[in-house]
Amino acid sequence: MPHNTGTEHIVTSYNEELLALAQAIAEMGGQVETAVENGTRALLKLDRELADVTIIADQRIDDMQRKIDEMAVSMIARRQPMASDLRSIITAIHVASDLERVGDMAKQLARRSLKLETINLQASFYSGVRNMTALVLGQLKEALDAYANRDAEAAVDVCNRDDDVDAMHTSLFRELLTYMMEDPRNITPCTQLLFCAKSLERVGDHATNIAERAYYLSTGKQLTSDVQELQRQQIKA
Numbered sequence: 001m002p003h004n005t006g007t008e009h010i011v012t013s014y015n016e017e018l019l020a021l022a023q024a025i026a027e028m029g030g031q032v033e034t035a036v037e038n039g040t041r042a043l044l045k046l047d048r049e050l051a052d053v054t055i056i057a058d059q060r061i062d063d064m065q066r067k068i069d070e071m072a073v074s075m076i077a078r079r080q081p082m083a084s085d086l087r088s089i090i091t092a093i094h095v096a097s098d099l100e101r102v103g104d105m106a107k108q109l110a111r112r113s114l115k116l117e118t119i120n121l122q123a124s125f126y127s128g129v130r131n132m133t134a135l136v137l138g139q140l141k142e143a144l145d146a147y148a149n150r151d152a153e154a155a156v157d158v159c160n161r162d163d164d165v166d167a168m169h170t171s172l173f174r175e176l177l178t179y180m181m182e183d184p185r186n187i188t189p190c191t192q193l194l195f196c197a198k199s200l201e202r203v204g205d206h207a208t209n210i211a212e213r214a215y216y217l218s219t220g221k222q223l224t225s226d227v228q229e230l231q232r233q234q235i236k237a
Helices: 002-045 048-079 083-113 121-150 154-162 162-182 184-219 223-236
Strands: none
Touching: 002 048, 002 083, 002 121, 002 184, 048 083, 083 121, 083 223, 121 154, 121 162, 121 184, 121 223, 154 184, 154 223, 162 184, 184 223
């Protein structure tokens, strides 16, 4: 009887560690979403105080990634997990890495906003940036939900919308080039804004990465290989 009690205690402790790892990812995801929102707001409003807050907050995001890495490595070393548990722990490391990179993109938005004195562009540019930010943040949230729920179908939906982000990035890119050609004084600020648009596009890429990892966690298969196999079947048909 004492032996069974000890075993149950070990299993419960292990499950608590897995839950703590998942909670740490969720908390980091929330911090990153806020950072992207703040970085974009600092850029559009040229809010230097908010930009500074966003830059400082990135240190906490980096610390959270290190904490998740340490938790995962410790669990692998002590628990020697197999099969789905090992897959879950390894995937958490990768998701934390993608979230850390999204945090870096938010920091870049904030840093570039500090290099701008004014932004006197058409309203379409501002609305374009807001729409693109809303789209990539929606992708990121849904990717994290797919990861938390082990939802392969939702993960595929996130990946299928990546083309929408790319199209919005291309639209902003062309608009900024037009401003640069119209007035040479726009070249310097618009160059900074080109990099900002690219940072937002990269957020979408990392959201797609997280969705692909959610698909792998749910199915044990790589999403890209499954898509290629489906395409081969369609070609044969």
